[in-house]
Amino acid sequence: MSHVTAAVRTPLVTGGKTYADVTEDISKQVEGNPTREWTIAFTIAVIVLIYGAACVFWTWWEGLGVWGLNKTVGWAWDITNFVWWVGIGHAGTLISAILLLFRQKWRTAVNRAAEAMTIFAVLCAASFILMHMGRPWMALWALPLPNTFGSLWVNFKSPLVWDVFAISTYFTVSLVFWYMGLIPDLATIRDRAKSKVSRYIYGAFSLGWNGSAKTWARYEYMSLILAGLSTPLVLSVHTIVSMDFATSVIPGWHTTIFPPYFVAGAIFSGFAMVQNLVLIIRVVYKLEDYITIEHIESMNKVITLTGSIVGVAYLTEFFIAWYSGVEFESYAFINRATGPYWWAYWAMMTCNVITPQLFWSRAIRRSIVWTFVLSVVVNIGMWFERFVIIVTSLHRDYLPSSWAMFHPTLFDISDYIFSFGFFFTLFLLFSKFLPVVNMAEVKTIIKSSSEKLPISVSGVAKGERVANPTFNKDVE
Amino acid sequence: MGAYAKGRQIGAIGGGKKTMSRHYQFETGLSMTGSNADYRAPIKPSQEGLVVAALYNKVAAKLGGTAISTPSVEVAHLDKAAADLANSRGKALVVSGSNDPNVQVVVNALNNLLGSYGSTIDINSPVNYRQGNDQQMNAFINEAKSGQVGAVLFFGANPVYDHPRGAELAEALPKVALSVSFADRADETASLSKYITPVPHFLECWNDAEPKQGFYSLTQPAITLIFKTRQFQSSLLTWAGKPSDYQTYLKNYWRSTQYPKASGFSSFEAFWVKCLNDGVFEPNKGAAAAGGASFAGNVAQAAAGIAQRYKPTTGMEVALYEKVGVGTGSMANNPWLQELPDPVSKACWDNYAAISQKTAHDMSLAQNDLVTVTVNGKSVELPILIQPGQADNTVSIAIGYGREKAGKSANGVGKNAYPFASITGGYATYSAFTAKVEKASGTHVIAQTQTHDTVMGRQAVLQESILAKYQKNPKAGRYEPKVQTSVGPTDPTDITLWNGYGKPTHSWGMVIDLNSCIGCGTCVVACNAENNIQVVGRQEVINRREMHWMRIDRYYSSDGEAENYSAMEVASANPEVTFQPMLCQHCSNAPCETVCPVLATTHSTEGLNQMTYNRCIGTRYCANNCPYKVRRFNWFKYFDNDNYDYHFNNDLGKMVINPDVTVRSRGVIEKCSFCVQRIQESKLTAKKERRKLGADEVQTACSQSCPTHAITFGDMNNPESTISKILEVELEGRAFHVLEEINVRPQISYLTKIRNKDEEPKKEATKESHA
Structure with missing residues (x-):
């Protein structure tokens, strides 16, 4: 994968890292004892998870009536959270697949964390699919499984069935892609492992990787194939999620603009979430040389682009609502902006339309603090976007007799908190036990994009722990 | 009610007639009867006798009766009512709900003047179910x-x-x-x-x-x-x-x-x-002829009594009334009746102090604010309900609430307003001319099944006109939107993605006449009883989760100009009212069916939109995608659950369960089935008897129980059925589908609401349809 980068390009890896430094910097987080920060964070995450799980349990035990839903508003926080998490999950695959195809080398520093985020976010999203069902124990009926009822089948007309296919495919491909990318790094850790247990575990998961040219070739082929498979998925998953709404008859949902608008929004929120996670990781794990301001700036540019697409979509929706001449459609949008949920609408507009435009300023998009804060704001905005679409469309649809308000209860909130506990527990486990940066891929750009070419490249880490290194095949 | 509705029925459902009765109402609170009136004027209880006397005098002046002397009173529509009464001599009737004999004497004198005895009053066959002394x-x-x-x-x-x-x-x-x-x-x-x-x-x-x-x-x-x-x-x-x-x-x-x-x-x-x-x-069936009785009351004496009792007041007055559901309170422990929303206010599980918009504004009171109402030293604390159509400076309070020893469903529901009634001259009086209303601290939320009062100018939902226009054009008030296509304006129903379903045997459908529907809610209770619909209680109604498969939407007219949406949300001070029974429309292009991931809701070959409870996994997508919002979700398990201790919680209560209908468990959607159990039973009976199903053999619970025959159910494939005969005429007349333009093709048609009014009322919902 080595290729030549123009000298004028800013380096992607700073600090004059050698191959050995890369291995050492990243593996030591996996090999060492948990840090104090990690332990504190993990404890909090587990406590939140336990509290959330208790609330989810109660939701299932008592029935969905513990939420604030009603006869008019049948979905609110549940599906808002679902779409929000699925959206967040988009950045990982975009980074690993589309940016791979576009030869965007900067992705190598962040793709591992982003893909992990994708997988955990999709799991959180899936938890809301289960949670929102009246009878979650029957969830498998949504799968086209052979059964004893003869011709009883799923409804292929239903966007929810499309969702099942789209999300399960997306999850599977993302998981495989992520795991495959981990194999060379797992082998590295296996080779460095001191204890039998970790050598055995990492050995088992590295699937006999021996670093031969053949395995590398397969690795490259698989990366390309999976990137090719994932690329349409990046577009299709949120397109299909948007069809949950777009194919309905509800004013404010029934909108052909939804697929591109949702995909852009998903990437927008996904990158914001990646920023938040990566900014913490680079500080806590001292990876500033690998995840540089260049990376952050690149991602901010993606945020600005997708945020602007989302902003244009918002305005287009309004224009079409007026231009269509459909009274229900027009009212749905007037009601969004001026009705009882105006605050949610304007929170969405402020967070999603104004915020990303701040990144036109170079100082802001290269500022860690600004990036972190604005990324949080973007994800708040994107949560409100889904809330606005779902709740404000439903609460006043066709027959005014049924118009109603939705008020969240403690369980709406707690079940959302559950997903944070779930997400951060998984993410913290990942960041402790797996290399958070793809060592193998970062090494491929050391020569071309490092701040300073190493004078002599050695595959042997400073500790001399590995007698016969197998990961420096392309050393010249 | 049946006789009243007959007078209001026109077109195919009224035997082809194009005339209808005209109904004037003078009352304090907006009653269900008053909501059906063509002309209605709010009056204070202290004006009741004076209005009757004034009406008498105005009619007497036209028909040559002796005037009586009572203080004059300024009330809208009085002159018009008198003129109409005088012109309809022998076809008119005046009735009063007053318990004051003087008022009733004048009412009878008025009926005598109008020649009602023997024509509209059959004195020989009185009803006996309300007697007292x-x-x-x-x-x-x-x-x-x-x-x-x-x-x-x-x-x-x-x-x-x-x-x-x-x-x-x-x-x-x-x-x-x-x-x-x-x-x-x-x-x-x-x-x-x-x-x-x-x-x-x-x-x-x-x-x-x-x-x-x-x-x-x-x-x-x-x-x-x-x-x-x-x-x-x-x-x-x-x-x-x-x-x-x-x-x-x-x-x-x-x-x-x-x-x-x-x-x-x-x-x-x-x-x-x-x-x-x-x-x-009936031993004398058909034998007794009307007539025979004559009026012999002392009008002058009654007038003197009226003049003495009814005097203009400036303060607050109280009017007591019976709710359609709970009535006198004797059946208050029936949870079906407690959960039956009031036809007009759509409130249930409570009584309240109904005041007008102006009075609320003057006294700085908002909905649900608690007030202390004091009459004759007796006080009751009640929440405020702002009732359009209520006379200013009056409070209407329902009796029948505040039971203490009626049973677990009724005890402590609402407050007892009977102490506000009094005995005047030996007769019970259900109003008070002097009352005090003071703001108390706190609020008490009134459970309402409908909280948005107006139809927001949506003609696709509600179509209405006035009699004069209808007589010229049976399609008056119809809203027929067109979609612009390459071949010009097209009916929205002509453009479709779907192939549709064949209905080779039966095509079950319904016609609902908005003119006959008086909003009483009998169909709602009948449906509850027939289909084992759970009662969920006050808090769940507040949470907007009542389970009713059938509801009656009530819309007030608004003075708001078109597209001024915030103004259109506000009902007129004395609004026109429309009742619209709403239930599953059994759409032929049902939006609920396409979205269910597990095919729990499907289409039958007889035009029914079916719900398979035990296949439902409860995604609620169908309910969200239902344009009519008639699908109901079981948020909790409502039977064998002490939180919902109504009638599905013990063996005795469960005796009301209809064995032909499944009791739904939590987590599934339910909705109107067109009483499919009855359809099936009739079909099987016919099959066993080796005959064809009769034309009108199947009746749903709602159509069977409707006292005014507003609901006609039947097989639209059978040309002999009543529904087919109605639709044959009305498809080119009053029949419309709610939300026709979204092309879901309901099996239920509504017949336009026609009011017997002279001028086009100023109202957003009645603007003429687009050319």
């Missing part, structure tokens, strides 16, 4: 208080609760040596009586009645005694030392009194069986 009851309480009453038997009465002097009676009862209550529970009166003899429900008893003169009916037990009870009549027979078998007694009584009137029976036994079979015996 205020003066005797009053005397009884006085005697009881002074210890003059030796024994009292209470049967089917609960005066301690529902008499204006109930509190006095409660104090006096211990002074009565023998007090016996024949009651099915230790209610407010029974619990103060020395003895309670438990009586069974009337459906466990033998009985007879004469509900209407010359109309003798029988009651026979529908079930053997559930508890160890004895019916009232058997107790009396026992105590009289006679055989206690009331069935034998009743039979003997009919043998001696009714059988001689009958002819053409071989034996009494044959007569008896026939009467039991028919349920009714």
